[in-house]
Amino acid sequence: MTAAIDPLLPQLASAAAHTHALGFVFDGRIEERVRLRVPYRDDLVGDPKSGVLSGGLVTTLLDHVGGLAVWTALDAFEPIATLDLRVDYMRAAEPGRDLIAEARCYRVTPSIAFVRAWAFDATVEDPVAAAQSTYIRTRDGGDRLGANLRTRDGR
Template sequence: MSQPPFSNMFADIVGHTPYMKAIGVRYVGTGPDGVTLALPYRDDLVGDPETRVFASGVVTALLDNTCGMAVWDRINEFKPIATLDLRIDYMRPAMPDNELKATAKCYKLTRSVGFVRAFAYEVSSDDPVAAAQAAFIISNPALRAKA
């Protein structure tokens, strides 16, 4: 009997992660493009009251958490992970009053590192607010690097 996908637990993980819970992030789903989380627009998450766009730190947290979940999705089990490197390119301000989504995909695994790409967007990842490139350390991975 095969084990259910670890992604079946993602909604619970997001719902019980204190910062994700505090800012209202929810798990949207997992598909061929990766793991998607969503951040509903709230006035208390705005960085500049004049422009009414999300604070960059909130966007960073959304992308970082989505990237980590993409690593778990790829290894299909819980193992302790930590962000080694996170680069975010902000391409444009988020649109006020709109939910922000982030989709991340782990595109490469080695024995101890997962490499991830992600996008934050409102409607389509083809028009991103931000793009992220990340690397996560995986503690005691069971996977072996593939040539």
């Protein structure tokens, strides 16, 4: 059975102006894991001498694939925002190779979603970077969180 979010994932992969400009492409879904690919391009290189892709590209890719993983877990598109993102860089990406990211949302609460993600150029077992992130669900949970914050500081 196809999930309700599945037909939207290819469009969501590059719907934002920056993800479109960076060339993000939906690369599939395996159960609860979602995958994005960035085809190698010279203009995405962070160090022209080595040909290694920009670290900012890696971070952006991990953040975006994390958001897709949240929508996959919810089986719906709803407003979310990155609350926290930690990226551990393990090695430089191989010059000339596409960058791939895979993410899984492993817990969803009424206000927060928790995600783990990996970026790699060959296999997920040899990652370029790994991420641990949280996303706030702004439709319901975010409104409650905002109300709690306003109550505490008197506004």
